[in-house]
């Protein structure tokens with residue numbers, strides 16, 4: 001026997017604790033961050049097109065832009081390192097333009113991809129991007145899981161709005177803001193009823209927001225990737241993988 005498996009477990013635990021410590025240092029009130037956020041909001045108002053993982057993704061105004069450096073591209077880059085089975089049923093909540101779900105569908109040739117969003121503009125963009133990239137999907141307008149018929153999914157993905165403030169407009173609030181982590185809290189509470197017995201969920205968390213609903217939950221989670229961005233403030237974001245068991 002060598003000591004490697006337990007050393008690896010110890011390093012993974014240390015990394016997890018370090019990421020959690022960084023996530024706990026909220027930057028949502030930093031004045032420079034809020035200035036950058038206002039610019040970010042303005043950029044979302046202009047229609048743009050992106051190539052994401054080989055798919056052509058149109059983002060109309062007020063549909064979250066899957067730009068380079070966005071949480072869409074950040075989360076997708078880590079999700080693409082995971083093993084998905086062709087037979088997996090995959091649900092993305094808050095699908096936006098579809099950049100993430102269509103990226104996964106393109107790589108893993110998934111049999112079932114369902115995207116939901118609370119925003120009609122996002123659902124229309126997702127449906128149109130799926131068609132133009134010749135990827136078969138289904139979609140529904142829903143506040144988290146509320147409008148979905150009961151079902152357990154093999155994979156659930158959520159890149160939620162992150163910033164812990166109330167947006168100045170309904171569009172800004174929907175795309176980018178989760179005041180107090182209320183949306184993440186509802187996701188964490190409802191998730192177990194929607195995951196298959198060996199299912200997995202992936203959710204983005206950041207110190208832009210309130211990650212405590214996940215960090216304080218009893219869910220079995222670990223991080224599959226994290227990124228630290230140092231500017232006037234230290235921005236941390238991570239993709240958590242939650243296992244049903």
Ligand SMILES: C[S@@+](CC[C@H](N)C(=O)[O-])C[C@H]1O[C@@H](n2cnc3c(N)ncnc32)[C@H](O)[C@@H]1O
Nearest residue numbers: 064072094095096117118119143144159160161
């Ligand atoms: C940060 S964007 C991510 C969009 C897309 N998943 C991506 O990664 O490019 C967050 C998305 O969540 C959606 N959203 C916000 N509140 C929601 C809710 N209560 N239920 C479902 N979707 C919601 C927004 O409309 C937006 O499309």
